[in-house]
Amino acid sequence: MNDAKLSVRAALYEAPGPRTKRRIVSATALSMLALAALLTAVLHRFYVTGQLGARYWTLFTRFSTWRFLGQGLAGTLKVALVSSALAFGFGMALMLLRLSAARLTRLLGTVLIELSRGIPTLLFIYFFFLVAPQFGLKLPSFWKIALPVSLSAAGVVAEVLRSGVNAVPAGQTEAALSLGMRRAAVFFRIVFPQGLRFMVPSLIAELVIVLKDTTFAYVVSYADLMQNARVLISNHDALLSVYLVVAVIYILINYLLNRLSVFAAAHSGTAGAARI
């Protein structure tokens, strides 16, 4: 995958001649100047508005700040892991419905998957935050964020699992059936384990979506990274710097997860698609 990417990119240009080489060099120099100017302009904006002032940034030299952010991050990771596990369970159930032999359950599976994929996570969150309590369903804030996030991811997980299962050659099923195995045994012992390797990259990529969705935890006041950032902000009166640092933390974690997904894809010979 990566090789193909490089070669197409490289193939677009033939080896540059002396004139093109000079042009590329001057364009490179110009673009570096332009980027430097952009960076300077941004830093200047920070400077004239006083946002570079020490009091906004010294809090990040203190251990207590990082410990507090770390506690928030632990909350984020906890809710993300539980949501992912739930999403895997729900997704598995939806996939089984969708692949079942009976037409009615298949239809139910399709409808539920479309619902899960077609509704924004925030709407699910409002359901558990505003609507469910009216029916006397009082959940702790952890579940008010974990349940909607997992429900919203379940549809995509179901489709990922289904395409993994479909990628296993039909001959495997036929061979297992001819050995006298039952349908359920064929699925769970032959087809699914082989399909799993096609699913892993996309499932890791799905973790990124779950992690991003957990940032809405502030809606239900669950103590995640974002919520702890808010506390830090009110303690130190440093909004811009704290939110910037928190954004960078999220970006780094998601970036690493995406790299892991690409790595897994390279090892299983499949490609995980990027998803919003």
Place this chain on the structure above:
Amino acid sequence: MGIQELLSRFGERYLLALLTTYRLTASAFALALLLGIAVTVLRVSPIRPLRAAAELYVQIFRNIPGASLLILLVYALPYLEVVLSYYAAVLIATTLIPSAFCSEYLMSGVNTIGAGQIEAARSLGMTFLQIVRTVVLPQAVRSSVLPMTNLLVATMLTTALASQVPLNPTDLTGIVSYINTHAVGGVTAFLISAVLYCTTAVILGQLGSRIDRKVRVLR
């Protein structure tokens, strides 16, 4: 509250909310396409610093959570004396994130073409721009119909971020919290919004796969 009572009290608001969501989705998607194309051009350009900057752009907006970006735009930018209207902030957030994914899809669309075709075109004596215009782009556009449909649906789902700022009229997600704070809308208010989102997503998906079947390059 029954569906009839709800619609008679809030029907007009629902219509406005649906239109707000559609308007945000359409403008964000159009802008994201333009930005995505521009970023992709930079990513395949032979000028290294621009390539690196475009790559950084994609990694940032691919990986930043929507809530985090919106909060930065709405609450942090004023500290830099850049004040955006709520609508503008939502529009920017829902443009930047899909634009990064747009570029990713275009890049993988370009990659499906294969270096051999480009080499063949060059051996016919075609120039760079001729190759891009007659070999690369037509195939890349055709093979990116499905990803772009998914992107459109994903953009619509991202516009739910609009419910996090006070907008008037609210979007389709915001109206659920509006109704639930002004009356006991219960499950009906949620269901109406859910059905509207879902129906739109399914229709867009069907349209996309129909177009895809017509224009797809069979390999």
